[in-house]
Amino acid sequence: MPKRYRESIADACDNNLVATIDLHSPCLLIYTQDEWEVIERKLMALPNMDPNARLVQRMLLGYASEIEMDSQGRLLLPSLLREHAKLDKQALLLGQGNKFELWSQDAWDQQRPEMLTQVQTLEVSGSLSSLSL
Template sequence: MAISFRGTSELSLDAKGRLAMPVRYRETLADFCGGDMVVAIGYAREKYLLVYPRPHWEIYQETLDAWPTYDPDVQMVKRMILGSASDIKMDGNGRILLSPVLRRHAGLEKEVVLIGQNQKFELWNQSTWDETREAMTWSLELAQKLESFG
């Protein structure tokens, strides 16, 4: 079964660090992976979290395993991603619990943004996402680069 997540949702974390997944994703996640997911830190310089349904995480982890082990930069990235990975399960109310360590890394407070990225989600602090989005420049160079992808 192929699934895809897209769109942006502005959400709130509760006092316990729980996030209610948007209703439009809950049934798909329950059917596809039984609500079993993996959360890890993002690998870009920005601070955000990656949220994968477990089957997609396993594919991603195989990709990471194939990266060269002798390169110190690759080792560090793998260490950060795999070392931060946390298994989570969506509860009966469609909520996921984010650990304090992961919340701190991404600077997640009450207001957050969940961004569908095809087979995964990104989870951002609302103000960090707003700043990142505002700073993005749509140049001719970027347009040409994207066009070259097909």
């Protein structure tokens, strides 16, 4: 974890984080414990009889793992999560507001050109129309 985030993470959640898979990309999502609890409540509120909701619950909750950041800012990730994100030696951490995305450098390098093309050609939906940068 980059040094600039360590103090705020320690203050927010006493270094307790939760990592799970991203459903759309070969990366991991890392939340502070309190942020994860919000997500978990939303997931558990989904209707169990909806097969799509059950699948999302199964994947996000099933892969969720509590992890602790040590004093050096290191995170010990379970092998199942490392395999999903194809994490090896080089990794990239992206801040995403209420969470981080953890990518292998190779996966990021492979996905980035496609993501840039997609964002440049996407149609602006209602939820994005009010966004001004």
